[in-house]
Amino acid sequence: xxxxxxxxxxxxxxxxxxxxxxxxxxxxxxxxxxxxxxxxxxxxxxxxxxxxxxxxxxxxxxxxxxxxxxxxxxxxxxxxxxxxxxxxxxxxxxxxxxxxxxxxxxxxxxxxxxxxxxxxxxxxxxxxxxxxxxxxxxxxxxxxxxxxxxxxxxxxxxxxxxxxxxxxxxxxxxxxxxxxxxxxxxxxxxxxxxxxxxxxxxxxxxxxxxxxxxxxxxxxxxxxxxxxxxxxxxxxxxxxxxxxxxxxxxxxxxxxxxxxxxxxxxxxxxxxxxxxxxxxxxxxxxxxxxxxxxxxxxxxxxxxxxxxxxxxxxxxxxxxxxxxxxxxxxxxxxxxxxxxxxxxxxxxxxxxxxxxxxxxxxxxxxxxxxxxxxxxxxxxxxxxxxxxxxxxxxxxxxxxxxxxxxxxxxxxxxxxxxxxxxxxxxxxxxxxxxxxxxxxxxxxxxxxxxxxxxxxxxxxxxxxxxxxxxxxxxxxxxxxxxxxxxxxxxxxxxxxxxxxxxxxxxxxxxxxxxxxxxxxxxxxxxxxxxxxxxxxxxxxxxxxxxxxxxxxxxxxxxxxxxxxxxxxxxxxxxxxxxxxxxxxxxxxxxxxxxxxxxxxxxxxxxxxxxxxxxxxxxxxxxxxxxxxxxxxxxxxxxxxxxxxxxxxxxxxxxxxxxxxxxxxxxxxxxxxxxxxxxxxxxxxxxxxxxxxxxxxxxxxxxxxxxxxxxxxxxxxxxxxxxxxxxxxxxxxxxxxxxxxxxxxxxxxxxxxxxxxxxxxxxxxxxxxxxxxxxxxxxxxxxxxxxxxxxxxxxxxxxxxxxxxxxxxxxxxxxxxxxxxxxxxxxxxxxxxxxxxxxxxxxxxxxxxxxxxxxxxxxxxxxxxxxxxxxxxxxxxxxxxxxxxxxxxxxxxxxxxxxxxxxxxxxxxxxxxxxxxxxxxxxxxxxxxxxxxxxxxxxxxxxxxxxxxxxxxxxxxxxxxxxxxxxxxxxxxxxxxxxx
Numbered sequence: 004x005x006x007x008x009x010x011x012x013x014x015x016x017x018x019x020x021x022x023x024x025x026x027x028x029x030x031x032x033x034x035x036x037x038x039x040x041x042x043x044x045x046x047x048x049x050x051x052x053x054x055x056x057x058x059x060x061x062x063x064x065x066x067x068x069x070x071x072x073x074x075x076x077x078x079x080x081x082x083x084x085x086x087x088x089x090x091x092x093x094x095x096x097x098x099x100x101x102x103x104x105x106x107x108x109x110x111x112x113x114x115x116x117x118x119x120x121x122x123x124x125x126x127x128x129x130x131x132x133x134x135x136x137x138x139x140x141x142x143x144x145x146x147x148x149x150x151x152x153x154x155x156x157x158x159x160x161x162x163x164x165x166x167x168x169x170x171x172x173x174x175x176x177x178x179x180x181x182x183x184x185x186x187x188x189x190x191x192x193x194x195x196x197x198x199x200x201x202x203x204x205x206x207x208x209x210x211x212x213x214x215x216x217x218x219x220x221x222x223x224x225x226x227x228x229x230x231x232x233x234x235x236x237x238x239x240x241x242x243x244x245x246x247x248x249x250x251x252x253x254x255x256x257x258x259x260x261x262x263x264x265x266x267x268x269x270x271x272x273x274x275x276x277x278x279x280x281x282x283x284x285x286x287x288x289x290x291x292x293x294x295x296x297x298x299x300x301x302x303x304x305x306x307x308x309x310x311x312x313x314x315x316x317x318x319x320x321x322x323x324x325x326x327x328x329x330x331x332x333x334x335x336x337x338x339x340x341x342x343x344x345x346x347x348x349x350x351x352x353x354x355x356x357x358x359x360x361x362x363x364x365x366x367x368x369x370x371x372x373x374x375x376x377x378x379x380x381x382x383x384x385x386x387x388x389x390x391x392x393x394x395x396x397x398x399x400x401x402x403x404x405x406x407x408x409x410x411x412x413x414x415x416x417x418x419x420x421x422x423x424x425x426x427x428x429x430x431x432x433x434x435x436x437x438x439x440x441x442x443x444x445x446x447x448x449x450x451x452x453x454x455x456x457x458x459x460x461x462x463x464x465x466x467x468x469x470x471x472x473x474x475x476x477x478x479x480x481x482x483x484x485x486x487x488x489x490x491x492x493x494x495x496x497x498x499x500x501x502x503x504x505x506x507x508x509x510x511x512x513x514x515x516x517x518x519x520x521x522x523x524x525x526x527x528x529x530x531x532x533x534x535x536x537x538x539x540x541x542x543x544x545x546x547x548x549x550x551x552x553x554x555x556x557x558x559x560x561x562x563x564x565x566x567x568x569x570x571x572x573x574x575x576x577x578x579x580x581x582x583x584x585x586x587x588x589x590x591x592x593x594x595x596x597x598x599x600x601x602x603x604x605x606x607x608x609x610x611x612x613x614x615x616x617x618x619x620x621x622x623x624x625x626x627x628x629x630x631x632x633x634x635x636x637x638x639x640x641x642x643x644x645x646x647x648x649x650x651x652x653x654x655x656x657x658x659x660x661x662x663x664x665x666x667x668x669x670x671x672x673x674x675x676x677x678x679x680x681x682x683x684x685x686x687x688x689x690x691x692x693x694x695x696x697x698x699x700x701x702x703x704x705x706x707x708x709x710x711x712x713x714x715x716x717x718x719x720x721x722x723x724x725x726x727x728x729x730x731x732x733x734x735x736x737x738x739x740x741x742x743x744x745x746x747x748x749x750x751x752x753x754x755x756x757x758x759x760x761x762x763x764x765x766x767x768x769x770x771x772x773x774x775x776x777x778x779x780x781x782x783x784x785x786x787x788x789x790x791x792x793x794x795x796x797x798x799x800x801x802x803x804x805x806x807x808x809x810x811x812x813x814x815x816x817x818x819x820x821x822x823x824x825x826x827x828x829x830x831x832x833x834x835x836x837x838x839x840x841x842x843x844x845x846x847x848x849x850x851x852x853x854x855x856x857x858x859x860x861x862x863x864x865x866x867x868x869x870x871x872x873x874x875x876x877x878x879x880x881x882x883x884x885x886x887x888x889x890x891x892x893x894x895x896x897x898x899x900x901x902x903x904x905x906x907x908x909x910x911x912x913x914x915x916x917x918x919x920x921x922x923x924x925x926x927x928x929x930x931x932x933x934x935x936x937x938x939x940x941x942x943x944x945x946x947x948x949x950x951x952x953x954x955x956x957x958x959x960x961x962x963x964x965x966x967x968x969x970x971x972x973x974x975x976x977x978x979x980x981x982x
Contacts, residue, residue, distance in 0.1 A: 066210055069160040073217040078243055079128040087112045087236035092121040104235055105139055107198055111237040116913045119228040122239065126223055131215040132241040134203045140170040140196045143232040145886045146910030153226035159216060167206035168234060169281040171195050179306045186304035188597060192283035192890055207824065208317020208403045208521060209411040213244055231912045247359040250386060257332065257389035264387065265331035268534040272323050274309045274527035279322040283890030284313040294549060295375035296528045301555030308528050312343060315522040320400035325532060332387035336379040336531040336539045341369045347478050349523035350404035356395055360388055366404035369525050377539055401523055405471055409464045410520050414825050416457045417513045423453055424510060425804045427503065432725035435500035444496040451493055458489040481516050485509045511799055517825055580610040581867050584631040586618030594887045603874050609867045625650055625859060632862035633871055636854050639674035640742040642683035643931035645857065647978050652858040653680035657869050666878060670851050671901045673928025683855035684876045685901035690849045690926045691731065691747055692813040692832045699807035708836045710845060718789050729809025730785060733793045733946055743939035745929065747850050752778040754848035754927045755838035765932030768967045770960065780956045783949045798822055810835055813919060814899055821895040834922040847925040853901060881905035933974035937967045
């Protein structure tokens with residue numbers, strides 16, 4: 004055992020005893036804090052680690068508190084315009100002045116993804132002001148633009164750190180195109196940038212009204228800090244946003260101006276023909292479950308609606324253009340479907356030509372109903388909208404409306420209840436003694452007060468929810484359950500420990516409730532602007548229409564092959580036609596097929612039959628000679644296993660192979676390399692990062708660990724406070740057909756100490772080396788000495804703070820952004836802890852996972868197949884696919900491409916992407932060898948025999964390495980592989 008490992012082992016044993024003694028001592032309720040972060044290198048010199056920023060986002064006040072402080076302040080009827088092209092101070096290199104940019108006269112300022120610009124101005128009258136910016140969304144990485152606002156060098160309130168400026172999206176082509184099967188193709192979304200005035204408002208939607216900012220009389224500075232995406236700014240304006248008048252007053256004014264009700268006018272807008280959207284996710288869709296939509300077909304795919312589940316988040320908007328032929332008063336109706344959420348209605352803010360026509364349409368409610376219906380604004384007494392002759396732009400924007408303050412209250416309650424959970428956890432642990440009285444109400448003085456406050460808040464919220472929606476349902480049931488539990492805990496505080504599991508479950512449910520309550524989906528089919536004497540059509544909405552539709556779709560299901568995607572080559576014997584299989588979802592397949600038809604086939608003349616199949620059929624299909632030419636999105640273990648059976652094509656035979664693989668890191672090619680050949684090209688590449696809760700670590704006085712020795716020190720504090728550290732889950736494969744890869748934590752420790760999985764070109768396992776045995780012992784000691792969890796739900800525990808730090812795949816970042824909006828700004832991720840080297844440097848090696856694209860040896864046209872593989876893994880195709888996926892499904896679908904340049908082009912926040920790139924430099928590939936599938940399987944067995952069976956680590960590992968080596972030897976003999 005090396006000196007460093009021996010010290011780690013002894014330290015772990017000592018720590019276990021020390022913690023046991025500590026737990027026997029009387030509990031004082033105080034938190035144990037860590038020492039400073041100074042580290043001693045192997046050469047005896049003291050070094051200070053470079054640590055991620057632990058600045059906590061929620062240290063400032065919320066906007067509601069800020070506004071309450073200044074609610075009595077006046078709102079001066081003044082306008083202050085700042086010429087953005089002349090900032091007083093600029094920090095950063097990615098700024099430049101532009102003259103008369105895109106038709107905007109004067110000087111504008113280009114602001115990049117990093118840096119900040121500051122303007123100085125004079126306020127003549129104290130009070131509250133709205134702020135807007137006239138901006139142009141220049142080309143970036145296709146995501147929304149984000150900025151932070153500082154006033155006089157400080158953030159006025161928390162939400163000002165996350166200001167969002169929308170890009171403008173539209174269909175690439177005006178007309179909907181069709182494939183050669185007669186099905187409509189989803190229009191590709193492209194940017195249609197234009198100058199827009201962006202009001203500073205809450206990007207999360209909890210505040211419906213635009214932000215108000217307080218300024219004293221005198222000189223002030225206003226600073227915009229770039230956090231994501233570039234944009235050009237022409238002006239910044241401080242002013243008062245007008246409030247819409249009530250309907251009766253607007254109608255009275257219109258009639259006074261000579262407006263009368265029109266006659267015989269009927270304007271129909273097909274909703275899928277929107278001219279602009281705030282997000283590429285708001286693409287036109289195909290509705291095939293109803294005959295009420297237009298255009299309609301029971302057998303073919305028709306683009307006929309827009310919105311749906313994609314149009315659910317506050318701030319998302321869609322615009323339509325229409326033209327009226329005469330001045331007058333019109334009715335406005337919508338054919339919509341809102342069968343997504345019960346007990347709460349979807350709300351939209353209506354504007355015409357940028358203004359809300361009157362107060363009543365500031366929040367238009369679309370209640371739940373199964374199927375499509377006609378909604379005429381105003382109901383039994385329809386509203387009359389005054390419209391002048393000419394073109395107009397109608398916008399519908401998703402908003403939380405009256406539900407906004409209620410949802411914000413639940414968010415506040417959730418944060419406070421989670422904070423209490425962590426405090427209780429620090430005293431009782433996650434499995435408290437049910438017969439012990441911990442006297443929690445005495446050790447946590449504000450416990451019962453907080454419970455009482457949140458009980459009343461949730462009780463009031465549940466009551467208001469029922470009043471607004473007019474019914475009880477799932478939305479208020481969970482709140483009532485939480486209220487009941489809090490009431491019982493207040494009355495009988497001695498029962499809190501045994502209620503802790505239910506308490507955690509209910510707070511987790513509140514988090515899910517919070518996420519879902521913000522989502523207000525709505526699908527549009529048609530918009531009707533009509534005279535009062537005209538009725539919107541109701542074709543296809545009758546019972547008999549629905550019956551005919553169901554019968555038709557059932558009949559056509561016997562004749563249509565739904566596995567075919569897009570254009571299908573009519574001549575399968577064509578030398579320029581290949582068959583490609585994909586095993587992911589239909590959205591991914593449709594996107595790839597659209598890309599093929601738009602860019603690959605026109606450039607190369609090669610037709611591609613793309614089929615959506617279960618990839619479990621690839622092996623039997625290949626054996627039967629019925630397999631594809633190319634298989635996409637396959638696991639890292641398949642190419643070499645196919646190659647040793649002569650079923651995969653060797654890609655090194657192509658003359659431009661070496662040039663092609665320059666697009667990837669060397670680590671991405673390792674799993675696909677077998678002997679002297681390479682049998683796949685990488686599509687995705689994933690690896691681990693260290694996720695941490697800024698607020699919890701700050702509460703505990705901890706810093707982000709840089710080495711595994713730091714992790715040992717951190718574990719002492721976490722264990723004392725009954726919190727966990729998450730290491731990669733040690734779990735069995737989901738089914739018997741899935742190959743179990745070696746645990747990524749073991750691979751990390753092995754690689755960081757200079758070890759490897761196999762020796763002599765895959766002839767035998769190298770885990771029986773000194774480094775391999777020490778890595779295995781260190782890995783298992785985390786579970787024997789520190790009692791870490793082997794299987795757990797990281798996202799949930801991270802969300803509550805029970806597991807405030809953990810090593811997980813970097814794609815968990817996307818999940819947390821969507822899954823846990825209430826902790827936005829309270830967490831970060833950094834490179835994984837490393838192993839200190841003799842020279843004082845730190846090795847941070849991590850193993851890679853991912854997927855690839857395989858060419859089958861039986862491919863009829865290998866040249867055409869190779870052309871497709873090169874195109875698909877190219878920077879252009881991978882970037883486009885990544886942005887399309889994020890456009891279709893949101894941030895949760897951010898694509899982990901293996902193409903180096905394509906990854907640079909995806910819309911990561913700058914700070915987070917810098918951390919990702921830093922870790923990427925340390926990524927190592929795990930080789931695949933004949934019989935290598937035994938490695939992960941028997942490492943799993945050895946782990947459980949050591950940790951659960953309490954056997955000695957070295958002896959256990961050596962026993963199982965014999966099985967691994969026997970299988971490797973057998974497979975090498977089976978395939979006649981000689982050294």
